[in-house]
Amino acid sequence: MVKSTGVIRKVDELGRVVLPVEVRHVLGIEETSGLEILVDEENEQVILRKATRICLKCRSTENLKKVVSGYYLCDNCIAELK
Known part of the structure; x- marks a missing residue:
């Protein structure tokens, strides 16, 4: 299930996006955690999934x-x- 967090972040000049601490805590993402990057071209979505x-x-x-x-x-x- 996909749900909106209501948070919008801008991409910086190096293409980075900061994940809000609340999202990192909910998913147990730490500094050394790996994230898999998925692309849904049809729906123009980038999906980050905890590796x-x-x-x-x-x-x-x-x-x-x-x-x-x-x-x-x-x-x-x-x-x-x-």
Whole structure:
């Protein structure tokens, strides 16, 4: 379900938008949290979704290893890359 927060933020000169602290608290978004950016071209919407632990290559959620902060690869994809 999508609901309006009533908050409007401007995009700065570097293309950044600040998420209100209330929104970050509701979703448990911290400074190091990853956000996935989705684009709905038909409805002209940009959707930010709290990133979950998924393999960057195959999108699996099992046997993950952190490769860098907020980014994971599964054992199978790591083996393929070697």
